[in-house]
Amino acid sequence: MKANHKNKIKAPLTVEQKIRRRTFISFGVFAALGTGAVTGWNWLLDAKEETPGITGGTRAPLRRALNKTELFFRNFFCNKHLAKTYPIADAVKTPRVNGLIGIEDDEDFDVSNWKLTVKLRNQKDRHISIEALKALPKTEIVYDFKCVEGWDEIQYWAGVKLSDFLAHFKLEEEAQKQYMGLETPNGAYYVGLERESILHPQTLLAYEMNGKPISIEHGAPLRLIVPAKYGIKNLKRIGTITFSDKRPKDYWAEQGYDYYSGL
Amino acid sequence: MKVIKEKHSLLMRWTHWVNFPVLAVMIWSGLLIYWANDAYGISIFGFSLIKFFPEWFYDYFHISGRLAEGMAFHFLFMWFFFINGLLYIAYTVISGAWRELLPNKHTFKEAWLVLLHDLHIRKAIPPQKKYNAAQRIAYTAIILMGIGSIATGLAIYKPVQFYWLCWLCGGYHFARILHFTLTIGYVFFFLIHIVQVLLAGWNNFRAVVAGFEVEEEQPQLKEAPTTTEKTEDKDESKS
Numbered sequence: 185m186k187a188n189h190k191n192k193i194k195a196p197l198t199v200e201q202k203i204r205r206r207t208f209i210s211f212g213v214f215a216a217l218g219t220g221a222v223t224g225w226n227w228l229l230d231a232k233e234e235t236p237g238i239t240g241g242t243r244a245p246l247r248r249a250l251n252k253t254e255l256f257f258r259n260f261f262c263n264k265h266l267a268k269t270y271p272i273a274d275a276v277k278t279p280r281v282n283g284l285i286g287i288e289d290d291e292d293f294d295v296s297n298w299k300l301t302v303k304l305r306n307q308k309d310r311h312i313s314i315e316a317l318k319a320l321p322k323t324e325i326v327y328d329f330k331c332v333e334g335w336d337e338i339q340y341w342a343g344v345k346l347s348d349f350l351a352h353f354k355l356e357e358e359a360q361k362q363y364m365g366l367e368t369p370n371g372a373y374y375v376g377l378e379r380e381s382i383l384h385p386q387t388l389l390a391y392e393m394n395g396k397p398i399s400i401e402h403g404a405p406l407r408l409i410v411p412a413k414y415g416i417k418n419l420k421r422i423g424t425i426t427f428s429d430k431r432p433k434d435y436w437a438e439q440g441y442d443y444y445s446g447l
Numbered sequence: 448m449k450v451i452k453e454k455h456s457l458l459m460r461w462t463h464w465v466n467f468p469v470l471a472v473m474i475w476s477g478l479l480i481y482w483a484n485d486a487y488g489i490s491i492f493g494f495s496l497i498k499f500f501p502e503w504f505y506d507y508f509h510i511s512g513r514l515a516e517g518m519a520f521h522f523l524f525m526w527f528f529f530i531n532g533l534l535y536i537a538y539t540v541i542s543g544a545w546r547e548l549l550p551n552k553h554t555f556k557e558a559w560l561v562l563l564h565d566l567h568i569r570k571a572i573p574p575q576k577k578y579n580a581a582q583r584i585a586y587t588a589i590i591l592m593g594i595g596s597i598a599t600g601l602a603i604y605k606p607v608q609f610y611w612l613c614w615l616c617g618g619y620h621f622a623r624i625l626h627f628t629l630t631i632g633y634v635f636f637f638l639i640h641i642v643q644v645l646l647a648g649w650n651n652f653r654a655v656v657a658g659f660e661v662e663e664e665q666p667q668l669k670e671a672p673t674t675t676e677k678t679e680d681k682d683e684s685k686s
Contacts, residue, residue, distance in 0.1 A: 199449045203661055210657035221468055246519040253522050260608040267607045328619055334484030336619055412607045440515030447607045
């Protein structure tokens with residue numbers, strides 16, 4: 185009897201049995217992996233929001249991924265990679281106004297009293313007038329301004345190259361620091377830029393748009409134009425500039441956007 | 448008699464089923480991004496036919512006001528989409544499976560016959576290997592579309608650093624339209640794919656999970672009336 189029983193077990197499977205067995209195992213594994221995927225997805229959806237700091241507003245694992253991806257793509261950044269430029273005739277006559285944070289909420293602002301403040305460590309703050317900036321060599325650029333929302337527009341800006349500005353005002357040593365922070369005079373809007381983007385040859389402190397002084401809603405008297413970044417980094421109405429080795433605070437990075445936002 | 452016939456390799460099944468949810472997340476997060484500037488539509492002679500997308504669509508899928516979230520998801524899952532796709536392409540190249548997948552010189556003529564067959568206009572179907580002519584075109588096109596999505600995606604993600612790629616894709620503005628159009632293409636592919644899978648039945652579907660198909664094989668050698676006794680004998684001796 186016993187021997188007989190053993191023989192039964194060892195008997196080769198019929199084709200029908202093989203089909204049933206393989207189907208069962210495959211669909212079992214498929215269901216298990218599927219459940220794993222759903223569990224993983226729910227974990228990501230329910231993941232805690234990052235602790236608000238320099239960056240904020242997104243799920244902690246997604247922020248880690250954004251930062252890692254940013255570091256990876258920064259490897260491709262080069263100051264010789266330029267945003268495409270266009271003839272002046274291609275530029276739009278009335279560029280789009282998209283955001284007025286730091287401008288519409290500042291009723292005390294007076295353009296005629298404006299001076300650019302450069303905050304320095306262990307030194308007195310520098311105050312620079314618009315005339316002093318206009319006395320420097322003027323750089324023009326016509327390029328495709330890209331908004332993080334997805335629209336783009338060919339715009340014509342002119343001003344002083346940020347690297348020229350740093351050289352002229354003997355700020356190169358300060359600019360050796362990893363980051364530059366820029367804020368509106370009332371501090372309502374602020375951005376941080378890493379060193380490579382500051383020194384990019386197309387990065388301007390702009391005071392002209394379409395050959396005329398910049399209008400109030402486009403950031404008079406001086407705004408940042410940084411073609412290697414999305415529009416959110418192109419601060420309007422610059423009030424103060426700071427330098428640091430830590431990432432300066434950044435308005436949209438606090439609201440879930442990538443800190444780098446580079447193009 | 449039933450016979451088990453191996454059909455799809457493990458890697459092909461794996462990449463297929465990984466791609467499905469990953470592409471779904473890419474399309475969903477892409478919509479969260481697109482919402483922020485939903486400028487696209489189709490119009491003929493100035494008459495707007497379709498506007499992507501109507502308000503109820505955004506409401507129903509809770510798409511509004513989630514741009515930052517969409518970007519965060521998109522820029523994470525792009526890695527999985529890319530790596531999975533690369534794995535599949537590398538596999539088809541190395542294993543030689545590309546021979547069954549790439550269209551050949553007969554494919555385009557045959558695909559027409561397959562289409563007529565599927566629409567019940569024509570009864571006969573051209574002889575086929577693992578994939579028929581229409582499948583060869585569809586499964587090659589979807590891979591080209593995937594490569595297109597990666598290329599246009601990278602072109603609009605880093606248009607300054609990858610300026611040459613952006614140029615190849617027709618510039619930033621056009622690359623973005625292409626990227627969007629490819630996504631619409633995936634949705635159409637998916638719809639047709641689902642219908643075809645439903646029509647093809649259980650045996651075909653099981654093969655994409657379990658890897659094998661079950662075929663009815665007539666034991667021809669023994670039952671078929673023999674014309675020459677000698678060949679039959681030879682066959683017998685071989686086995």
